[in-house]
Amino acid sequence: GNSVTQMEGPVTLSEEAFLTINCTYTATGYPSLFWYVQYPGEGLQLLLKATKADDKGSNKGFEATYRKETTSFHLEKGSVQVSDSAVYFCALSGGNNRKLIWGLGTSLAVNP
């Protein structure tokens, strides 16, 4: 079945450091891929998405490219800020029911 594997956290970085959070997936067909973010005390928010191979999703300085050949959707940001501290979830949606399949989440803490 479909699954998402996400790098374990927590990840701790200094402000302005480069961020990569790895995400790989297993799926039949052509799923859509997502990154969601959960800030402390808040609900999940869609950060970015990609719906087909080679698409690049981007938002708030974050980017992720849908790589079918490596079944990956790694999240990157060139210069993180303290306000980026949150839990990041990789997810895919595929099949007829379009249910979201979730990674375990990666906690990011950015120190000033």
Add this chain to the structure above:
Amino acid sequence: GAVVSQHPSWVICKSGTSVKIECRSLDFQATTMFWYRQFPKQSLMLMATSNEGSKATYEQGVEKDKFLINHASLTLSTLTVTSAHPEDSSFYICSARDLQESYEQYFGPGTRLTVT
């Protein structure tokens, strides 16, 4: 953007009582709503898929008689935790899928349930 609300945001109840959680799509119509449970430092666990006007589809291992789901309109779904026990204490999150979009889900802020 699309907004989903949940009420209440937190609730404390005694063992054996029932608790109802509401999920509303505020500015769009949602034929499908999803109910998730999130344990501390873990991912979201899909409990059930709720379709307007029909019975909910429960994931394996989720007791449908314990977690009653009703989706009576295109903007409202409710989750009732019946005869709650301390192990039901968790963070419950709903999401709604816009009629106009086939893949994007919008999430509510979640409800923290504590059963004493």
